[in-house]
Amino acid sequence: MYKVPAEPTRLRAGVWRKIKGMGAIYLQNSVAALPQSTSAERSLRVLRNEITEMGGSASLLVSQVLAGGAEIEQAFKAARDDEYEEIVDRCEDFLRQIEKEYQAEHFTYAELEENDEDLVKLRNWFAKVRDRDVLGASGVAAATAALEKCEQVLDEYATRVYAEEGEGR
Template sequence: MSEPVTWLLLAYRIPSEPSRLRAGVWRRLKALGAIYVQNAVAALPTDPAAERALRSLRAEIAEMDGASAQLLQADALAGGADLVTAYNAARDDEYEEIVDRCRDFLAEIERETANSHFTYGELEENDEDLNKLRGWFEKVAARDRLGAPGREAAAKALEQCARALDGFADAVYAADTDAP
């Protein structure tokens, strides 16, 4: 049995208008990897970085006209496994999106190979795309504090993309060497 998780809970109230304020808070919480326990109550596993980020966000919300926010640290007395499951499901959704984008990347490499489009420009573009995928994976992995099972599939998909790019690079170099 795994160790119980202590949670940081941000409970807030923001006036409905202007809606950009609510949307901004939602985006910040999403970027941190928070899950919503219920409307306007977001949860993150406790760690120093999460606490700093939520304290800062709470202070920003408290400065908004007509808004309030409280930051709590809590242990689940019951339903803790549900929170862990929801948190890991949110990470798995992100990992699955990375896997989907890796499939797109591989399809692009296959198209370029089938069309013998072995140019340095295409290689550079694909290299940039792979670097973006890696950066995205690193962001999700940094939020993955509870070991979501989808991480392994995303890591393997990225390795497959790297191998495909290496093969494409070899074809580009061979085409360059064979050029008159």
């Protein structure tokens, strides 16, 4: 539970981003929940300190759900599924970008490096979401498959780049 000063609004937005980045769900305004873990507690303690330094207040509680546990669990899973779905969408964008490279016949090391960096970002994002997915959201399978497809297509593109760049020497 927290309360931050109304101004400047960037403080409130920053707290919200950090809480969402931890994988928390909001139970109501300014009341967020995370499954209990050492890393979650550590992150929340750091955030609490930041909130108090900005002139706000925050309390950290350990609680037990007496009723409504299934709904809370479903909210956590839905939050992760939303993130997995966004990863799948970005994978589709990635595949379209590779297709554009083929259409434009851009088979250079520079293009390959740029696309490889994009795939690394997708993998890192997936790893962060997977780490937050302590309750096993169903969207992980689609995101895993989408990433595997991206890796396969990038490998095929790399083979073409190596062939084209080799011919140019």
